[in-house]
Structure formats: structure tokens, C-alpha cells
Amino acid sequence: MTPSPDPKPLQYSALQLAWLHELGIDKPWLPGDARAVPATSSGTQAEAPGKAEARLNGAAVSNPSAAPVTTTRAPTRGAASKPQQAAAPMSAVSIAAMTALTAAAAAAASDLESLTLAASACQACGLCRQRDQVVMGQGVTQPAILVIGDGPGEQDDRKGLPFMAESGALLDQMLLTIGSARTRDVYLTNLVKCRPPGNRLALREEIAACQSYLVRQLELLRPFSILALGRVVAQSLLNTDEPLQNLRGRVHQLEVAGQTIPLVASYHSGHLLNHPADKAAAWQDLQLLRTLRR
Numbered sequence: 001m002t003p004s005p006d007p008k009p010l011q012y013s014a015l016q017l018a019w020l021h022e023l024g025i026d027k028p029w030l031p032g033d034a035r036a037v038p039a040t041s042s043g044t045q046a047e048a049p050g051k052a053e054a055r056l057n058g059a060a061v062s063n064p065s066a067a068p069v070t071t072t073r074a075p076t077r078g079a080a081s082k083p084q085q086a087a088a089p090m091s092a093v094s095i096a097a098m099t100a101l102t103a104a105a106a107a108a109a110s111d112l113e114s115l116t117l118a119a120s121a122c123q124a125c126g127l128c129r130q131r132d133q134v135v136m137g138q139g140v141t142q143p144a145i146l147v148i149g150d151g152p153g154e155q156d157d158r159k160g161l162p163f164m165a166e167s168g169a170l171l172d173q174m175l176l177t178i179g180s181a182r183t184r185d186v187y188l189t190n191l192v193k194c195r196p197p198g199n200r201l202a203l204r205e206e207i208a209a210c211q212s213y214l215v216r217q218l219e220l221l222r223p224f225s226i227l228a229l230g231r232v233v234a235q236s237l238l239n240t241d242e243p244l245q246n247l248r249g250r251v252h253q254l255e256v257a258g259q260t261i262p263l264v265a266s267y268h269s270g271h272l273l274n275h276p277a278d279k280a281a282a283w284q285d286l287q288l289l290r291t292l293r294r
């Protein structure tokens with residue numbers, strides 16, 4: 001899918017301008033307006049929208065119909081700023097066995113509700129042991145934007161809903177600045193559906209075990225675009241080890257379950273809480289995402 005040139009200039013209300021000020025952005029700019037793009041702390045500027053293609057683990061499940069509405073839960077951390085924990089020594093065979101377990105359960109789910117039920121009973125990885133609730137997601141079906149974080153946080157685990165803490169509030173503000181909201185045209189979810197203990201990032205094998213649920217969500221939700229939040233999410237979805245700085249600022253194409261979905265990677269809102277200088281780059285990514293809007 002090719003990003004169209006910005007179809008209609010965004011008119012900022014006083015409220016949106018106030019939100020932008022809260023985000024630390026006093027002068028909104030649009031993609032391509034190089035003069036107005038402030039420098040980022042990482043020193044990276046958005047590249048001209050280019051294309052990159054990736055397949056989500058070669059995932060190819062059957063093609064289901066979209067189900068109506070939904071609800072499940074979310075996280076709150078600076079994924080981009082946290083080092084990934086070393087993967088536990090687990091064999092490829094063990095990971096494949098865990099993935100096979102969830103693949104069968106996810107494929108059998110005909111709608112989001114039954115998928116949530118399947119995940120609620122899932123014990124395919126160790127994250128099931130300390131969860132309070134499974135956090136599948138929240139938002140609308142056929143969303144304009146599917147936001148994917150790394151994993152549920154403590155409050156998400158308690159409430160059963162995603163992005164419930166401070167970073168979720170910041171994400172909501174950021175989405176509002178481009179005219180989107182989780183109650184309107186967005187769906188929020190995570191790579192893993194159970195909370196990693198101690199607010200750590202999910203391990204490689206946990207992400208692999210849980211991937212079938214995400215793939216099935218993509219089939220059922222049929223999102224128009226994806227916003228991948230944080231390094232671990234971007235690298236996992238795009239199957240690459242490239243740093244986030246190289247992945248953000250351009251449009252990738254994710255092939256999954258017979259769909260090709262444009263994907264923009266950016267900083268996790270939890271990271272932005274601790275690195276406000278990166279908000280400018282995140283704003284730039286949101287503007288790029290907005291140009292993809294149908």
C-alpha cells in the first residue's frame with residue numbers, strides 16, 4: 001500500500017494544541033515539512049516514506065470474517081529504553097511445541113470473544129503463572145489503527161484492559177492529536193497477553209508462544225494500519241534486529257494471514273515519559289501514520 005500525500009491538512013483545535021503542548025510539541029508539522037521538524041534526541045530525522053516488507057512468522061491462517069466490537073487490556077512501559085532480558089535457555093523444539101499449542105487454540109476461535117476465552121485458559125508459557133487476567137485488547141473492529149505494545153503492565157493485569165497506566169494516558173493524548181481514539185477507530189493490544197512479572201519485557205519464547213493469538217486478532221480485526229510501539233515490538237513484527245531508530249520514520253508492509261498491512265514503528269509511550277525529547281520523533285511518526293488513513 002502506498003501512503004498517499006497528506007489528503008487534507010489537519011485543523012488543530014485549541015484543545016488539540018493544548019495536548020500537543022502537553023506532549024512538549026509547540027509547533028505541529030506535517031511529513032515532508034523539513035523546515036519545521038525539530039531535532040530528536042536520537043539525532044534521527046524521519047526518512048521519506050519508503051517501503052519495507054515483512055511477514056509475521058510466515059503466518060497464514062484461514063481467512064475469517066470481522067467480528068463486531070471488543071474489549072480486553074494493556075501495558076505501560078518504555079520498551080524502547082529497556083534492554084531486553086536475555087532469553088532463557090529454551091530449545092527450538094520447546095518453543096515450537098508451545099507455539100503449536102496456541103496455534104491450535106487460536107485457529108479454533110471464530111470471534112474475538114472465543115479467542116479471549118482460549119487465551120484465558122492458556123498455559124503455553126510461564127507468564128500464565130502470575131497473571132491476574134489475560135489482557136487481549138480494547139477498541140473497535142476494523143480499526144484505522146491497530147496499536148501493538150510489548151505486554152500488559154500491572155494496572156492492565158488488574159483491570160483486564162490495555163494501556164491503563166500513565167503511558168496509556170499519554171498514548172490516548174497522542175492519538176487524539178491525530179483525531180483517533182480507542183473508543184472510535186483504534187484497537188489496542190500487545191505482543192503477549194499476560195503480564196511479564198516485574199515490568200520486564202517479554203522473552204523471545206514468550207512472544208513466540210503468544211504469536212498465534214496476535215495473528216488471529218489481525219485476521220478477526222482486519223486493521224487498516226499498525227502502529228508498533230517500541231523496539232521489541234517493531235523487531236518482532238518485522239523479523240529484524242535493526243535498531244528502532246532505523247525502523248521508525250517510514251512505512252513498512254506487514255504480510256499476515258493474506259493481508260498486507262502498512263506498519264509504522266515508533267517509540268513506546270512509556271519510553272516517551274522518560275525521554276520527552278523523543279516526543280517530537282513520535283509525533284512525526286503519528287503524522288506519517290495519519291497519511292495512510294482511509
Ligand code: SF4
Pocket residue numbers: 102119120122123124125126127128134192193194206209210213
Ligand atoms: S502470554 Fe500468551 S502464550 Fe503465554 S500464557 Fe499468556 S496467553 Fe498463553
